[in-house]
Structures are given as C-alpha cells and as structure tokens.
Amino acid sequence: MIDLRSDTVTKPSETMRAAMMSAQVGDDVYGDDPTANALEERVAALFGFDAGLFTPTGSLANQLAIRQLVKPGDEILTETFSHIVRAELGAGAVFSGITTRTWEAPRGILKAADPLHIARPHSGPYQVSTTAIAIENTHNFGGGTVQSIDEIRRLRDESLKFEIFMHLDGARIWNAHVASGVSFLEYGKYFDTVSICFSKGLGAPVGSMMLSNKERNISARQWRKRYGAGMRQIGMLAAAANYALDNNIDRLSVDHKHAQSLAQAVHAVADHVVNPVEVETNIVILNLSGLLTDAADLSASLKAAGILSSPVGPKILRLVTHLDISDDDVAKVNSVLPELIERALEA
Numbered sequence: 001m002i003d004l005r006s007d008t009v010t011k012p013s014e015t016m017r018a019a020m021m022s023a024q025v026g027d028d029v030y031g032d033d034p035t036a037n038a039l040e041e042r043v044a045a046l047f048g049f050d051a052g053l054f055t056p057t058g059s060l061a062n063q064l065a066i067r068q069l070v071k072p073g074d075e076i077l078t079e080t081f082s083h084i085v086r087a088e089l090g091a092g093a094v095f096s097g098i099t100t101r102t103w104e105a106p107r108g109i110l111k112a113a114d115p116l117h118i119a120r121p122h123s124g125p126y127q128v129s130t131t132a133i134a135i136e137n138t139h140n141f142g143g144g145t146v147q148s149i150d151e152i153r154r155l156r157d158e159s160l161k162f163e164i165f166m167h168l169d170g171a172r173i174w175n176a177h178v179a180s181g182v183s184f185l186e187y188g189k190y191f192d193t194v195s196i197c198f199s200k201g202l203g204a205p206v207g208s209m210m211l212s213n214k215e216r217n218i219s220a221r222q223w224r225k226r227y228g229a230g231m232r233q234i235g236m237l238a239a240a241a242n243y244a245l246d247n248n249i250d251r252l253s254v255d256h257k258h259a260q261s262l263a264q265a266v267h268a269v270a271d272h273v274v275n276p277v278e279v280e281t282n283i284v285i286l287n288l289s290g291l292l293t294d295a296a297d298l299s300a301s302l303k304a305a306g307i308l309s310s311p312v313g314p315k316i317l318r319l320v321t322h323l324d325i326s327d328d329d330v331a332k333v334n335s336v337l338p339e340l341i342e343r344a345l346e347a
C-alpha cells in the first residue's frame with residue numbers, strides 16, 4: 001500500500017532502530033535518562049528556549065503549554081481549523097478550564113490583524129479575558145501552509161503591548177523551515193511556548209516536546225506526571241528523535257517535491273481541484289466540489305488501486321507525502337489519480 005493518509009504513518013528505519021537499541025537510558029521521572037535530558041537541551045537550544053519537556057504526543061505538548069499560559073476561565077484565540085481546537089477533543093476546556101475563541105482564515109494563513117481584531121485582554125469582571133494566541137505552522141488542515149514570519153512578528157509586537165502570550169503549534173515547523181528558509185531560532189523568538197513533533201515528517205515512532213522558560217518547564221513537568229505521562233526509560237524514544245534531527249530535516253524537501261508533483265498531475269486534468277502554487281509543503285488538499293465523486297468514493301477507488309488517502313470533508317481529500325514515499329510511489333499515484341479525477345469531471 002502507498003500510504004498517503006498522513007506523515008504520522010512512517011515507520012522507523014533500520015538505522016533509526018539501531019540508534020534506539022544502543023541508547024543510554026535511565027529513569028526519566030527521576031531525571032536520570034541522559035539521552036532524554038540531552039535531547040531536551042538540544043531542542044530547547046535549537047529554538048532559543050531555556051528548557052524542553054519530552055512528551056508522548058504533540059497534543060500533550062500543546063496542552064501542557066497552553067495551561068501554563070492561560071488561567072481557568074480565560075481564553076486562548078486560535079484559527080477555526082487549528083489542531084488545538086479541532087483535533088484535541090476539547091482538552092483545553094476539559095483539563096485546564098480554558099475558553100477558546102476562533103478566527104477563520106482562508107487556508108489557515110495568519111494575518112496578524114485577525115486575532116488582534118477579536119482579542120480582549122484584561123476584560124475585567126464582566127467579560128472573558130484573552131491571555132494567549134496560538135499559531136499553527138505549518139497549518140495542517142489549511143493544507144500545510146507556511147505562516148509569514150512578518151505576520152508573526154507583527155502579531156508578537158502588538159500582543160506584547162496587551163500582555164497576551166503566544167504559543168506556537170509547531171508539529172510541522174520542520175516543514176515550514178525547509179520551505180521558507182527561516183531558522184528555528186527566528187521562529188522560536190516570537191513565542192512564549194512551542195510544541196514540536198518528532199513523529200510526523202521527521203519519522204520517529206513516538207515523541208514531541210514542549211519548549212518554554214525554566215519556570216514553566218518545572219510546572220509542566222508536574223502536570224505531565226499528573227496527567228499520567230511521566231515516563232521511565234524514554235532514552236530509546238529520545239534516541240529516535242535525535243536520529244531524526246540528524247538525518248531527516250533537510251530531506252523534507254523531497255516530500256515537498258513529491259507533493260508538488262501530485263498537485264501538478266491533478267491540476268493538469270482539473271485545474272479547479274488543486275492549485276499547485278498553494279501546495280507549499282507536504283500536504284495536498286483536493287477540492288472535489290463540482291465533481292461527480294465525493295471524497296469517500298475517490299478514497300475507496302484509490303484504495304482499490306493500492307493507495308491510501310484521507311477524506312477530511314465530504315468533498316475534500318487529503319494526501320500527505322513523507323519519508324516512506326518514494327519517487328516510484330509518486331509515479332504510481334500519478335498514473336492512477338488524475339485518471340480517476342478526469343472520469344469524475346462533469347460532461
């Protein structure tokens with residue numbers, strides 16, 4: 001099967017497994033795992049933060065971060081289709097008593113004016129106070145779009161004036177970096193907390209991290225344990241993450257090239273289904289509006305041809321490229337998908 005459902009489906013390579021096998025380990029709840037400790041320091045330094053906290057998932061990294069920034073009853077602002085509000089099952093409300101308000105942005109693309117327009121900091125005893133804004137980069141459901149560093153900077157300048165914190169959901173910040181050339185240090189500079197994932201395009205089997213200052217890190221470490229995610233010999237997982245950082249960042253450009261190739265092949269037969277210019281990283285969103293097929297049907301036809309995809313809306317099909325997808329796989333998809341779409345075009 002050619003699995004384009006997500007970049008989370010990657011399996012650890014033989015060499016990554018070898019790195020995991022030879023990892024130095026200790027009990028991380030006692031702070032004794034040297035590989036986990038070194039990884040936390042490494043990633044914190046990479047983004048210009050004081051401290052990192054390894055977590056099993058990106059959702060937990062996001063949730064530990066935002067609970068450091070937002071008091072119960074206060075609110076975080078985020079884009080309508082962001083992971084924090086769409087794919088974490090209300091965790092901010094359930095675990096931290098956080099209220100959420102959203103702005104909507106075409107393809108998830110940040111304009112600093114949008115959150116600023118709805119922000120209501122220091123609202124007193126009668127209305128909800130805004131204390132944080134979350135930005136997703138790249139934007140997953142927006143189609144892997146890369147946020148403009150100028151807009152991020154502008155938002156930071158303005159939100160500092162209002163004492164509003166900023167959180168970066170950087171599950172795919174690696175892809176943003178490779179596509180934009182903006183450094184990790186520069187991305188880190190404008191945020192109070194950051195979450196990153198090793199388990200998406202970087203190809204590690206498990207693992208994410210929350211970055212913050214020392215004080216928030218200490219508190220988040222307690223909350224991680226309280227949530228039941230204090231882990232023991234996680235050096236084996238940290239070793240996979242280290243391997244991914246050493247070997248799998250630059251090669252994301254290959255995934256981006258593959259996504260571009262898929263988009264262009266579809267665009268060639270149906271230019272309204274996808275605009276290759278809007279495919280900035282490794283996610284291809286096909287809009288099947290006006291076609292004689294819906295996303296579930298097309299996904300089923302692809303599956304019959306050995307290709308897995310994700311219907312993410314009635315007429316929206318998502319394809320994600322990653323390190324287990326080869327040039328040959330892309331060629332195979334390009335020999336099947338455009339033809340299926342052509343057949344679904346109205347006569």
Ligand SMILES: *Cc1c(COP(=O)(O)O)cnc(C)c1O
Nearest residue numbers: 057058059060083136140169171
């Ligand atoms: C995948 C993802 C996460 C974290 O997901 P987990 O499955 O909890 O690791 C967070 N944010 C975005 C944008 C993601 O795509």
